[in-house]
Amino acid sequence: MIEVQGLTRKYGGAVAVDALSFTVRPGQVTALIGPNGAGKSTALRLMLQLERGRGSTLFAGCRYRELRHPAREVGVWLGAEPADPRRRARTELRVAAAAHGIKRARVDEVLDLVGLAPVAGVRVGALSMGARGRLGIATALLGDPHTLILDEPSAGQDPEGARWLREFLRAYVSQGRTVLVAGHGLTELADCADHVLAMSRGRLWADEAVVDYRARAEGHEVFVRTPQVERLVELLRAEGLAVHVHGGTVLSVSADRARIGEIAFRNGVLLHELAQRETSVADAFCTVAARNRAATESRVRIDQARHFPRSAERAERRAAREDVKLAKRTKATADAYERLYDPTADVTSPPEGVIPASAASGPADTDASVSAIPGPAQASRSSDNRSPHRRPKRRRWLARSSDNDATPTDDDTRSRTRSDGVNV
Structure with missing residues (x-):
C-alpha cells in the first residue's frame, strides 16, 4: 500500500x-x-x-x-x-x-x-x-x-x-x-x-x-434508430427534449433511455434500436475540471471581496471604464466606415473637426494648396513639440565653389604642379 x-x-x-x-x-x-x-x-x-x-x-x-x-x-x-x-x-x-x-x-x-x-x-x-x-x-x-x-x-x-x-x-x-x-x-x-x-x-x-467517476459527467445521449423519424421527433420535442437527427433513421436525444422508450410505446412508434452512449472518462474529467475551476474562481472572488473590498471595487470600476472606452472606440470606427462607404455622403466635405484649407488661408486670393503646406517655422515648432528633449543636430557644411565650370587660375595651376615640374 x-x-x-x-x-x-x-x-x-x-x-x-x-x-x-x-x-x-x-x-x-x-x-x-x-x-x-x-x-x-x-x-x-x-x-x-x-x-x-x-x-x-x-x-x-x-x-x-x-x-x-x-x-x-x-x-x-x-x-x-x-x-x-x-x-x-x-x-x-x-x-x-x-x-x-x-x-x-x-x-x-x-x-x-x-x-x-x-x-x-x-x-x-x-x-x-x-x-x-x-x-x-x-x-x-x-x-x-x-x-x-x-x-x-x-x-x-x-x-x-x-x-x-x-x-x-x-x-x-x-x-x-x-x-x-x-x-x-x-x-x-x-x-x-x-x-x-x-x-x-x-x-x-x-x-x-x-464507476463513480464516470457518473460525474453531465448529459446522457441516447441513440435511437426508427423508420418513423419525423413522428418521433415531433413527440420528443413536444416533451421538451433536445433532439438531433443524424442521417435518415438515427436520432440522438439527451434524455433517459427508459423515458424515450415509454414515449415511443404510448404513441405506437416502431423502434429498431435504443442504445445509451456510455460516458467516457475524458468527458467526466472535463466536467469535473470545469466545476472545480468555476468553484475556485468563485472562491477567489469571494475572498478578494471579503479581505480587499476596495481593491475589488476598483477592479470593477476599472473594468466598467474599459468597457465604455471600447464601446466608444467601436462606435467611432463604425461611423468612420459608414462615412467612407456611404454613396450618398458628400465626398468634398471634410470630416468633422478638420478645418478646410481655404478657410484657414485667410484672403480669397491666397492659394489654398500653398497655405495647407506648413512652413519652416511650423515644421520646426511641430518637431519641437514632438521631441522637446532632443537638441538639433549640428551639420557641417563643406564649402563648395559656386561655379563648377570656372577655369582654374594660375595660382591653382601652380599649386597643382610639383617642385620637379611634373603636373599632377
Missing part, C-alpha cells in the same frame, strides 16, 4: 504540486490521470524522493530510501530513455540486474514476460517506441516487486500493445499487488483501472472508483 501525505513542490513562484494526499490500495489498478502539465510526473518523483519538496510517501510503512532492497519491493519506470542506445535489449537489462544484485536468469524471464524475447539481441536505439516502453516495464519487473509505478506506459503502444498492457496489469493486481499508473491517456488508463486519481494544476480533484 502507498500512503501519500501533503506532497508540495514549487519552482520559483509556480506551484507544481499543491498539498497532494491520497492512498493506493493493493489488489487494484490506480490511475493518476490529468492533462499535460498537471504535475503527475513531479508527484511521482517526489514520492520516490528524486526531488526536494514537502510531504512524505510511505511504501508499506517505509520511505523509498529506507527500503533495504528498493528494486525488489517497488518497481519503477518513469519513461526515461535508456542510457546507451547502442546496447542490446538483453544487455540493458543485464546491466540493471547487476546494479540491483539480481540474477541474470531473471533477465530472460522478464523478456519473455513482456514479449521482447524475439528482439532481445536488437540494439535499443533500433527498437520502436512501443518496444522501448515494454523494455522499461521489463526493467521495473526485474526484482519481481510487490508495488509497480509506471509513468506513461501506454505511450507509443499500438492497439495490440495497449491490449497487452491492460491484460498484464489486470493479471498483476489479481495476485494482490499494487499498481499505480500515471498518464494523460484518459481512456486507455481508465479501461484497465479500478480507481481514479484526477489531477489538474497540481491539485487532486477526484479520488474515487472509476
